[in-house]
Amino acid sequence: MKTDEQRDLFPGALEMMILRTLKRQPLHGYALAQHIKRTSHDLLQIEEGSLYPALQRLLKEELVKAEWATSSTNRRVRIYKVTAAGTKHLEREVSRFKRMLEGITRVLARGES
Amino acid sequence: MNWLKQLFSRRRLYGDLSAEIQAHLEEKMEELVGNGMSRKEAESAARREFGNVTLMKEESHNVWRWSFIENLLSDVRYGLRILFGNPGFSIVAILTIALGIGANTAIFSVVYAALIRPLPYSQPGRLITLTEVRPQEGQAAGANSQSWVSAYPDYLDWTRQGKSFQALAGFSGDGFVLHGAGEPEPIFAAQATVNFFSTLGVRPFLGRDFAAGEDIAAGPKVAILSYGSWIRRFGGDLHILGRSIQLDDKSVSIIGVLPRAFEFAPRGNAEIWVPLHIEKDLVTRRSLRWMPVIGRLAETSTQGQAQAEMNSITANLAAAYPQENGAIRVVLVPLRDRIVGQVQPLLLILFGAVGFVLLIACANVMSLFLVRTAGRRREFNIRAALGASRGRLISQLLAESLILAAAGGLLGLILAEWGTSLLIAAIPDTLLAFAPFLRDAHTNLAVLAFLCVAVIFTGIAFGLAPALQISRGQEGEALKEETRASAGGVRTRLRGVLVVAEIAFSLVLLIGSGLMVKSLTALLSRDPGFDAKNLLAFAVNLPPTSYPKDPDAIRFDKEFTERLRALPGIAGAASNSVVPLTGNGASIRFVIEGQPVAKGHENECNIRDVSNNYFSVMKIPLRAGRLFDDFTDSSTAPQHVIVNEAWAKQYLHGQDPIGKRIKFTYSPKENYREIVGIVGNTADAGLDSPEEPSLFLPFSQDTNSFINYVVRTGSNPESAVGEVRASLHAVDPQLVLIQPFTMDQIIAQSPSVFLRRYPSYLIGSFAALALILAMIGLYGLVSYSVSQRTRELGIRIALGAQQKDVMHLVLGEGARLTLLGVIFGLLAALGLTQLMRSLLFGVSALDPVTFASVAVVLALVAVVACCIPARRAMRTDPAAALRYE
Numbered sequence: 002m003k004t005d006e007q008r009d010l011f012p013g014a015l016e017m018m019i020l021r022t023l024k025r026q027p028l029h030g031y032a033l034a035q036h037i038k039r040t041s042h043d044l045l046q047i048e049e050g051s052l053y054p055a056l057q058r059l060l061k062e063e064l065v066k067a068e069w070a071t072s073s074t075n076r077r078v079r080i081y082k083v084t085a086a087g088t089k090h091l092e093r094e095v096s097r098f099k100r101m102l103e104g105i106t107r108v109l110a111r112g113e114s
Numbered sequence: 115m116n117w118l119k120q121l122f123s124r125r126r127l128y129g130d131l132s133a134e135i136q137a138h139l140e141e142k143m144e145e146l147v148g149n150g151m152s153r154k155e156a157e158s159a160a161r162r163e164f165g166n167v168t169l170m171k172e173e174s175h176n177v178w179r180w181s182f183i184e185n186l187l188s189d190v191r192y193g194l195r196i197l198f199g200n201p202g203f204s205i206v207a208i209l210t211i212a213l214g215i216g217a218n219t220a221i222f223s224v225v226y227a228a229l230i231r232p233l234p235y236s237q238p239g240r241l242i243t244l245t246e247v248r249p250q251e252g253q254a255a256g257a258n259s260q261s262w263v264s265a266y267p268d269y270l271d272w273t274r275q276g277k278s279f280q281a282l283a284g285f286s287g288d289g290f291v292l293h294g295a296g297e298p299e300p301i302f303a304a305q306a307t308v309n310f311f312s313t314l315g316v317r318p319f320l321g322r323d324f325a326a327g328e329d330i331a332a333g334p335k336v337a338i339l340s341y342g343s344w345i346r347r348f349g350g351d352l353h354i355l356g357r358s359i360q361l362d363d364k365s366v367s368i369i370g371v372l373p374r375a376f377e378f379a380p381r382g383n384a385e386i387w388v389p390l391h392i393e394k395d396l397v398t399r400r401s402l403r404w405m406p407v408i409g410r411l412a413e414t415s416t417q418g419q420a421q422a423e424m425n426s427i428t429a430n431l432a433a434a435y436p437q438e439n440g441a442i443r444v445v446l447v448p449l450r451d452r453i454v455g456q457v458q459p460l461l462l463i464l465f466g467a468v469g470f471v472l473l474i475a476c477a478n479v480m481s482l483f484l485v486r487t488a489g490r491r492r493e494f495n496i497r498a499a500l501g502a503s504r505g506r507l508i509s510q511l512l513a514e515s516l517i518l519a520a521a522g523g524l525l526g527l528i529l530a531e532w533g534t535s536l537l538i539a540a541i542p543d544t545l546l547a548f549a550p551f552l553r554d555a556h557t558n559l560a561v562l563a564f565l566c567v568a569v570i571f572t573g574i575a576f577g578l579a580p581a582l583q584i585s586r587g588q589e590g591e592a593l594k595e596e597t598r599a600s601a602g603g604v605r606t607r608l609r610g611v612l613v614v615a616e617i618a619f620s621l622v623l624l625i626g627s628g629l630m631v632k633s634l635t636a637l638l639s640r641d642p643g644f645d646a647k648n649l650l651a652f653a654v655n656l657p658p659t660s661y662p663k664d665p666d667a668i669r670f671d672k673e674f675t676e677r678l679r680a681l682p683g684i685a686g687a688a689s690n691s692v693v694p695l696t697g698n699g700a701s702i703r704f705v706i707e708g709q710p711v712a713k714g715h716e717n718e719c720n721i722r723d724v725s726n727n728y729f730s731v732m733k734i735p736l737r738a739g740r741l742f743d744d745f746t747d748s749s750t751a752p753q754h755v756i757v758n759e760a761w762a763k764q765y766l767h768g769q770d771p772i773g774k775r776i777k778f779t780y781s782p783k784e785n786y787r788e789i790v791g792i793v794g795n796t797a798d799a800g801l802d803s804p805e806e807p808s809l810f811l812p813f814s815q816d817t818n819s820f821i822n823y824v825v826r827t828g829s830n831p832e833s834a835v836g837e838v839r840a841s842l843h844a845v846d847p848q849l850v851l852i853q854p855f856t857m858d859q860i861i862a863q864s865p866s867v868f869l870r871r872y873p874s875y876l877i878g879s880f881a882a883l884a885l886i887l888a889m890i891g892l893y894g895l896v897s898y899s900v901s902q903r904t905r906e907l908g909i910r911i912a913l914g915a916q917q918k919d920v921m922h923l924v925l926g927e928g929a930r931l932t933l934l935g936v937i938f939g940l941l942a943a944l945g946l947t948q949l950m951r952s953l954l955f956g957v958s959a960l961d962p963v964t965f966a967s968v969a970v971v972l973a974l975v976a977v978v979a980c981c982i983p984a985r986r987a988m989r990t991d992p993a994a995a996l997r998y999e
Contacts, residue, residue, distance in 0.1 A: 029134075029137075030134055030135075030137075030138050031137070031138045031141045031142060034138070048163070048164065048165030048170075049138070049142075049163050049164045049165065050135070050164040050165035050166065050167060050169075050170035051165060051170065051173075053131065053134070053135060053170050053171075053173075053174045054170060054173040054174045054176070054177060056174075057127075057131070057174040057177035057178065058177050060177075061177055061178060067130075069130075072141075074141065074144070076137055076140070076141060077133075077137065078134070078137055079130065079134050
């Protein structure tokens with residue numbers, strides 16, 4: 002459950018992080034969740050479950066693809082890979098995000114002085 | 115085709131997802147157990163970190179589907195199941211809505227046909243009517259917005275000089291005896307300038323339009339049939355063109371048939387159109403205003419510009435013809451306003467009234483809905499606890515209310531079909547002929563669109579408030595048992611507001627119908643100035659070939675009336691150029707000896723040509739002087755006039771008129787005529803019209819070939835028609851009895867009576883419906899509150915409250931709501947009845963008697979409605995009530 006102190010991510014943020022993570026290395030759902038948690042040092046409190054709707058969206062847009070495989074723990078898992086379209090989408094989204102962040106940062110910096 | 119593939123692979127997708135989420139949770143648990151947690155702890159920790167599994171699955175599924183539509187479908191499926199599971203509630207709700215929507219749709223069909231649908235002409239908005247008015251007409255036709263006449267020579271000048279009109283056309287009524295299509299029969303016709311149809315932008319469906327030069331005084335030689343008469347009288351014969359028919363004594367060739375959709379309300383009863391065929395006086399005299407004119411505005415001009423131009427042409431004509439045109443003004447009115455002007459206020463009032471009925475129906479169903487949703491609170495709390503969003507709960511309830519509304523709408527559509535035909539059937543044929551657009555009132559796309567809007571409005575109106583209320587349930591309370599004490603509070607208050615509104619609305623409708631009924635009664639009991647009982651009216655038209663000169667007509671009249679008087683059941687027969695109460699008739703300009711007026715500014719009043727015994731047959735009282743008689747007022751005797759009291763009052767201001775002399779100014783040859791008598795006033799234009807100044811001339815000195823007869827019978831005048839017709843044929847077998855009606859029929863079919871009777875019935879029915887619904891609402895609320903307060907009542911009784919105290923308690927609650935409703939209703943009625951002032955007659959829009967008596971009646975009915983639950987409350991058994999919880 003979310004509390005007031007945790008903000009919702011903006012739309013598309015989770016997808017962006019998923020794509021970036023999978024770009025480095027194809028992963029299955031659980032590993033993907035752990036990886037994002039670890040990398041973000043638990044700063045972003047994401048319900049693990051919320052990955053799945055996001056993954057479904059990416060699948061539907063054909064930005065990732067999934068294949069059943071056997072994991073290191075000998076479990077049948079679905080491994081997600083970024084497609085070419087996914088790569089392109091990620092680049093575009095990241096550069097848009099950086100621009101947005103820069104804009105916000107500038108405004109905030111001006112406010113402090 | 116990607117979506118199609120997705121649609122079919124969805125099952126597999128969902129399966130994959132489930133397996134995947136399951137694997138995720140297991141892997142997590144394994145890891146946690148590996149870290150030393152117990153299996154049970156690990157399982158709940160894994161679920162906590164994962165979030166709501168069902169919701170996540172649901173959201174993941176939503177990615178793959180058209181969630182809006184699919185949610186809707188599932189809501190509808192569930193809603194249907196719920197509604198079928200509770201048929202009593204559903205049937206009551208559906209019937210209530212069906213009545214509301216059905217009544218509204220029926221009225222809308224009529225409103226659409228009359229007010230919204232464009233007239234069936236090309237660019238109807240550019241059609242403007244022109245009329246000449248003279249302020250001197252006083253109370254007569256001129257001051258009346260219905261007047262629509264101009265002089266033919268003026269019309270020709272407008273056509274020649276006007277630039278703001280593309281075309282100007284004129285028309286007039288006409289009538290013939292038709293030979294050559296079955297039995298000889300009098301038919302209504304119309305005559306028009308040859309450019310009439312092209313000005314409207316209408317082309318005949320068969321054959322051709324009139325051509326230049328076909329409008330000759332000796333005509334008509336050609337005719338165009340209306341579609342209806344082509345079908346009815348000529349069997350829709352496609353080879354009709356060129357066929358000859360006989361109109362009166364003239365042979366006329368059919369040159370065209372008008373399209374089926376053609377209608378022209380001002381001459382709505384015309385079966386045959388012929389080119390203008392008018393005699394010398396009507397063509398040349400500027401003082402004879404008789405022709406209605408329609409103009410089509412030029413592309414570049416506006417009505418304002420056209421008015422300015424007509425003003426300047428009129429000023430020039432006034433300078434050129436000071437005697438005839440000195441006081442003439444030209445008034446422009448859009449054709450649409452002239453056609454629907456009279457029914458517009460009536461229809462809008464009916465539309466408003468029926469809208470109230472729908473609001474009351476909504477309030478009632480909403481009240482039912484509130485009670486029912488209250489009973490389902492637990493169901494919704496559980497759904498909320500399982501992760502249903504507020505939006506889903508609202509959409510679920512809205513789906514249910516919209517299903518009910520749609521079912522009600524469907525049933526309402528059937529009611530509306532039936533209601534519309536009832537609405538049209540209730541209009542007298544003679545009036546319907548002049549509102550042909552109403553025949554077009556039926557279900558069409560516009561009506562269906564209205565129905566859909568009404569359904570959606572209704573569904574949301576009664577579904578939204580309960581939906582918002584139920585979805586506002588706090589999560590903390592989610593699974594607790596409903597607590598009795600507080601639960602009903604808000605809902606009962608809202609229902610109270612609804613009942614107050616229902617009572618207020620129905621009071622407004624009741625007052626409206628009370629005022630209408632009172633107007634109708636006042637109108638029907640108005641003394642028309644003559645005895646309308648046992649009176650038969652009809653007309654005879656003498657064709658000029660057989661009756662070329664005035665003495666021929668006088669001879670006919672004498673012989674015919676003598677025959678009539680000889681009939682056993684007939685007390686008297688007389689004639690007048692105008693049938694009273696029909697609103698027809700001519701006016702004339704005059705000067706009074708010794709009262710000089712500026713040239714062209716003479717007074718103008720009604721003129722009637724009456725037979726010598728007219729006043730005695732009609733039982734119109736003689737106030738002073740004498741009536742006409744056969745010896746002193748023969749055709750060769752000195753010319754005398756009789757005036758009515760209104761005339762004496764308006765023009766002589768109380769002086770004695772007898773012996774005064776007046777002169778008509780249309781011709782320099784006119785001499786002074788002496789006033790020999792004053793008679794009582796009569797209602798000429800209709801029962802609601804003011805008493806107009808009139809002059810009477812003896813028929814023998816001012817003869818017409820079209821004579822209106824009135825016959826006083828001993829008993830039912832309708833049964834005399836056969837004998838009267840036989841007498842007519844005995845005098846001249848080729849003559850036809852035109853429009854035989856009893857005076858009672860004429861009154862019943864008159865616009866003035868219709869305009870009160872129709873809304874009396876309709877608003878009356880709406881008000882009755884509204885009252886029933888409001889009382890059901892009140893009864894339902896009070897019963898509900900009694901059942902909610904069983905325990906409280908039980909305690910009160912146990913503590914010694916008497917039956918009458920309990921009764922007061924319950925009745926007090928109902929009385930409070932009723933009183934509030936009555937107060938709001940009276941306040942609303944104060945404003946709203948002002949809107950119906952144009953329909954009222956002989957009663958003020960704020961008539962205190964109506965307001966007070968209706969409020970009292972409503973209050974009494976309300977008390978009765980509350981008595982039933984109050985009796986139940988009185989019989990509360992304290993022991994049972996206290997054991998109840």
